Each structure stands twice: as C-alpha cells, then as structure tokens.
Amino acid sequence: KNEVEQSPQNLTAQEGEFITINCSYSVGISALHWLQQHPGGGIVSLFMLSSGKKKHGRLIATINIQEKHSSLHITASHPRDSAVYICAVRSGAGSYQLTFGKGTKLSVIP
Amino acid sequence: EAGVTQFPSHSVIEKGQTVTLRCDPISGHDNLYWYRRVMGKEIKFLLHFVKESKQDESGMPNNRFLAERTGGTYSTLKVQPAELEDSGVYFCASSQGTRSSYEQYFGPGTRLTVT
Numbered sequence: 001k002n003e004v005e006q007s008p009q010n011l012t013a014q015e016g017e018f019i020t021i022n023c024s025y026s027v028g029i030s031a032l033h034w035l036q037q038h039p040g041g042g043i044v045s046l047f048m049l050s051s052g053k054k055k056h057g058r059l060i061a062t063i064n065i066q067e068k069h070s071s072l073h074i075t076a077s078h079p080r081d082s083a084v085y086i087c088a089v090r091s092g093a094g095s096y097q098l099t100f101g102k103g104t105k106l107s108v109i110p
Numbered sequence: 111e112a113g114v115t116q117f118p119s120h121s122v123i124e125k126g127q128t129v130t131l132r133c134d135p136i137s138g139h140d141n142l143y144w145y146r147r148v149m150g151k152e153i154k155f156l157l158h159f160v161k162e163s164k165q166d167e168s169g170m171p172n173n174r175f176l177a178e179r180t181g182g183t184y185s186t187l188k189v190q191p192a193e194l195e196d197s198g199v200y201f202c203a204s205s206q207g208t209r210s211s212y213e214q215y216f217g218p219g220t221r222l223t224v225t
Contacts, residue, residue, distance in 0.1 A: 004152075035216070042218030043201060086153065096141065096205075097166060098214065100153040 002027040002091045006101035013108050019074040021104045023087030026068065030095060034061050034072050035086040037103070043086070046072070077108045112136070114217035116202050122223045128190040131220045135184070135204030141165075142185050143205075143214060144177060148198035156200075159185060192224045 003026040013019050023032070034046040047054050047061040049070075054061050058077075063070040074081055087101040115134045123129050135142045144156040156175070157167040161182035170177070174193070179185040189196050199219045205212040 033214070043203075043216035045213055045215065048213045088153075096143070096158050097155045097169070098143075098145075098153075099155070100145075102152045 002029065002089055002099045004087055004089055004099050004101040006085075006087050006104050008104060009102065010105045011107070013077050013106070015078060015108055015110050017077050017108075019077050019081075019106065019108075021072045021085050021087075021106070023070045023072070023101055024068055025087075025089050025099075027091055028065075028068070029089040029091050031090045032063055032070050033088040033090075033098065034070075035088060037084045037086060039083070046085075074106075077106075079108045079110050082106055082108050114202055114204050114215050116200075116217040116220050118220060119218065120221045120223075122225065123192055124225055125194055126191045128188065129192055129222060131187045131189075131200050131222070133185045133187070133202030133217060135202070136206075136215055139204035139206045139215075140182070141205040141207075141212070141214075142179060143203040144185070144187055145201040145203065146198050147201070148195070153201065156187075189222070192222075194224050197222055197224045 005024050007022045031050045033048050036044045036046050049063050058075045060073040084103040084105050086103045088098040117132045140161050142159040145153050147153040155169040158165045159179045162179050176188045199221050201219045202217040203214040205214045
C-alpha cells in the first residue's frame, strides 16, 4: 500500500513569494497528480505526470522517480492561489485507484 | 462540454436515514470513481466503475454503502442506514477510455452531514 506524505501541512506566504509544496510516496507509481481545492469548491486537476517536469502558467510540477518525490512550485504567488493542494498517486501500470496525501493548505496574504 | 456534476451539493440527514448521492460523469467517459473525505483525513478511494460494471470496490467501507451505474451513464451511491461516521465530502470523478493513464476529472462533491 502506498503511503503519500505532503509537507508542509499549512503554509502562509506573502503575495509575490515563491512557494514549494512537497510530496513523497513509498512505493513506485505509474503517475502522480497535483490537485487544487478552493474553499467550498470542487477539486481541479493541475498536473498529471510520470517523469520530468511540467509547467502551466505560474505553476511548475516536478517529479523524481528514483527519489519517490514530487514538488509543486508556484511563482509570484497571488491571493487567488489560496487553496488546498493535494498530491495523489496511482500505483503501478493498470491501476486506476488513487492514493491521496492529506493536502497542503496555502494562504497567500496580500 | 459539461464537467462532472454531483447532486445534491449538501445533504443533512439523521442517523438511521437513507441518502442517495448522484454523479453524472463527463459524457463518453467509461470510467467513474467515487471517493470520500472525512473530517481531518485524506481523500480515500471507494470504488471504480467501467461502464456499468464494478471494476474495483475494495474501498467501500461496509455493506451499508451501495453503488450503482445502470446503463453505464450516471451513478448513484446509497448509504442505508447512515451513521455518524459517514459524514464527509463524497467526490465523484470520471476518465475516458480504458487506459489507466487517462486523467481523472473531479466533480464538486456532495457534503454529507449525519446528525
């Protein structure tokens, strides 16, 4: 069974700061997802990656398969980035089930 | 294109009552998933449909939970009888095709409160 750990659990940043959220997992995976949930809102998929790095706007996600570790970076953070960021992994080829981390609550202060 | 929709958005019921949650996946998505987040815990997998068939129901907590997907379109998740520990947010997601690499799209969730 895969264990997914995220850090930090809570993060407060000033607007404009560079933010990093980390995710580590215990067992090899076929894919890793970064998800975003705004207060009272649904879950939005930000990235799905199995190797390397992906970038979308001010968001960057990286994964190191050997280290079993992924990071989500937000450049030039903005108050609208305030949300819970969740890491989820899919273990092994052919597996559909996602295992989730507990999430990182980000608050960006103007 | 419409996303994954869930109904109701919020349900408050008393212990012992029955509640039915509904999920409408993105049109054409064969795969449908149910997840649940209870207070203070991580989101956990409940089950996975491929069309109308249950592919994996290993996450269903007990036999008070019944999921159906008649006709391979929308799905329902019935909790009968509801217990206090069933409170939480129930998410539905869908993905297309049969390859497990396809991205999952999540619905807004149904917040269930059992009093």
